[in-house]
Amino acid sequence: MASNAEDDSKPPRNNQLPPSSQQHPQPHQGYPPPPPYQGYGPPGGPGTYPCYPPPNNYPYNAGAPSQPPPPPYYNSAPPQPYMPMNPERSHGYTFARLLFVILIVLFIGTSLMSLITWLVFGSDIPAFHVESLNMPVVNITNSTVLTAKWDANVTVKNPNKKLEIHFENIETNLLYKDYLLDTSFVEPFQLAVSEKKAFLSTFETRDYGKNVAAALLVKEMGEEGSNAVLVFDMAISTTAAYRSESAWKKKVSLRILCVDLEVVFPTGISGGGAWRGDNLKDCYVWT
Numbered sequence: 001m002a003s004n005a006e007d008d009s010k011p012p013r014n015n016q017l018p019p020s021s022q023q024h025p026q027p028h029q030g031y032p033p034p035p036p037y038q039g040y041g042p043p044g045g046p047g048t049y050p051c052y053p054p055p056n057n058y059p060y061n062a063g064a065p066s067q068p069p070p071p072p073y074y075n076s077a078p079p080q081p082y083m084p085m086n087p088e089r090s091h092g093y094t095f096a097r098l099l100f101v102i103l104i105v106l107f108i109g110t111s112l113m114s115l116i117t118w119l120v121f122g123s124d125i126p127a128f129h130v131e132s133l134n135m136p137v138v139n140i141t142n143s144t145v146l147t148a149k150w151d152a153n154v155t156v157k158n159p160n161k162k163l164e165i166h167f168e169n170i171e172t173n174l175l176y177k178d179y180l181l182d183t184s185f186v187e188p189f190q191l192a193v194s195e196k197k198a199f200l201s202t203f204e205t206r207d208y209g210k211n212v213a214a215a216l217l218v219k220e221m222g223e224e225g226s227n228a229v230l231v232f233d234m235a236i237s238t239t240a241a242y243r244s245e246s247a248w249k250k251k252v253s254l255r256i257l258c259v260d261l262e263v264v265f266p267t268g269i270s271g272g273g274a275w276r277g278d279n280l281k282d283c284y285v286w287t
Contacts, residue, residue, distance in 0.1 A: 124159045124160050125159075125240075125252075125254065125285050125287060126156050126157060126158055126159065126165055126191065126240065126254075126285070127156070127157045127159060127282075127285070128154060128155070128156055128236065128256045128258070128282075128283040128285060129154070129155045129157075129280040129281060129282055129283060130152065130153070130154055130234065130258045130261060130280065130281040130283065131153040131154065131155055131198065131280055132151075132152070132153045132275040133150060133151070133152045133153075133232065133234075133261045133263060133275050134150065134151045134263070134272075134273065134274050134275055135148060135149070135150050135230070135263045135265075135272060135273035135274075136149055136151065136272045137149040137272065138265075138269050138270060138271075138272055138273065139270070140218060140221075140222045140269065140270075143218070143219050143222055144209045144215040144218050144219055145207055145208065145209045145210065145215075145218065146205055146207075146208040146209050146214075146218040146221065147205060147206055147207060147208070148204070148205050148208075149202070149203070149204045149205075150174055150181075150182075150202070150203040150204075150232075151200065151201075151202055152172070152174070152200070152201040152202075152203070152234060152261075153198055153199075153200055154172075154198065154199055154200075154201065154234075154236070154258075154283075155196060155197065155198040155280070156191060156196070156197055156198075156199070157191075157194075157195075157196040158191035158192065158193065158194060158195050158196070159194070160193060160194070160242070161193055161194060162193065162244060163193065163242045163243065163244050164190060164191065164192055164193060164242070164243045164244075165190070165191045165240050165241070165242055165243075166188070166189075166190045166191075166240070166241040166243065167188055167189055167190070167191070167238050167239070167240055168188040168238070168239050168241070169188075169237075169238055169239045170185065170186035170187075170188065170199075170236070170237075170238040171183065171184075171185055171186075171236065171237050171238070172184045172185070172186065172201040172203075172234060172235070172236045173234065173235045173236075174201075174203040174232060174233075174234055175232065175233040175234065175235060176217065176221065176230075176232055176233075177217070177220075178233075179214075179217050181203060181205055181208070181232075182203035182204060182205055183203075184201045184202055184203055186199050186200075186201060187199075201234075221269075222269060228264060228265050228266065228268075229262055229263070229264055229265070229276070230262070230263045230265070230269075230273060231260055231261065231262050231263075232261045232263065233257070233258065233259045233260070233261065234257075234258040234261060235255075235256070235257050235258075236254075236255075236256035236257075236258070236283075237253070237254070237255050237256070238253075238254050238256075239251055239252070239253055239254070240252050240253075240254050252287050253287065254285060254286070254287060255285070255286045255287075256283050256284065256285050256286075257283060257284045257286075258281055258283040258284075259284075260281070261281060262275075262276040262277075263275065263276065264276045
């Protein structure tokens with residue numbers, strides 16, 4: 001009996017608690033039992049967390065062979081070295097930009113001045129027309145020598161409503177198939193505002209055709225004249241001076257070309273030719 005009492009008074013070995021302390025406390029009477037502990041259990045067992053799908057939502061296939069990873073990308077281009085801007089080159093770019101801006105400003109200023117001048121003075125080029133071209137005298141000797149005379153009436157109109165035009169150095173040339181037959185000069189004249197005038201140019205040839213080229217031209221002219229029609233051209237050059245009431249003036253050189261001037265020979269080329277039709281022939285004018 002004494003040994004049993006000594007055994008009971010000794011502490012338990014191996015740090016073991018009494019059997020009563022290793023058991024869960026019993027609930028008091030009248031209360032429901034606590035819920036079971038939700039710990040990690042075996043897969044599929046009670047108290048486990050739901051299983052999450054594999055990353056990227058790719059289906060797992062245990063039987064499919066694994067794909068090798070893509071090869072790494074290497075940039076084979078060598079790095080570009082940093083090139084600092086040359087200060088002298090930068091100054092050159094600045095000067096070029098400044099020069100470009102100055103040119104643009106000058107161009108815009110010149111255009112505005114021209115527009116203002118045109119609006120104030122309204123200078124337009126005059127209009128030239130051929131009223132008639134007659135060939136009263138025609139004589140061809142041996143089918144190669146030409147003696148003839150032409151009379152050309154030309155009208156000029158000033159389209160400006162604020163400027164007068166003074167014409168000087170007026171030179172007219174009569175052509176046949178780009179060959180010069182004769183040259184005539186006209187006295188200077190002046191056109192008032194919106195005025196229209198006419199001048200006469202007289203051309204004459206004597207024994208034209210003594211050289212080979214002229215002889216061939218006269219022969220061809222005689223053959224065409226036998227068909228009752230010859231076609232001539234007339235080129236005019238002059239200097240036009242524009243003047244206003246405020247004594248402002250400018251000078252321009254004008255070039256005038258009148259083409260396809262037809263002369264008809266009703267009784268043959270030896271009987272003379274007259275202007276074909278009563279219509280005016282417009283001329284081309286260049287400055």
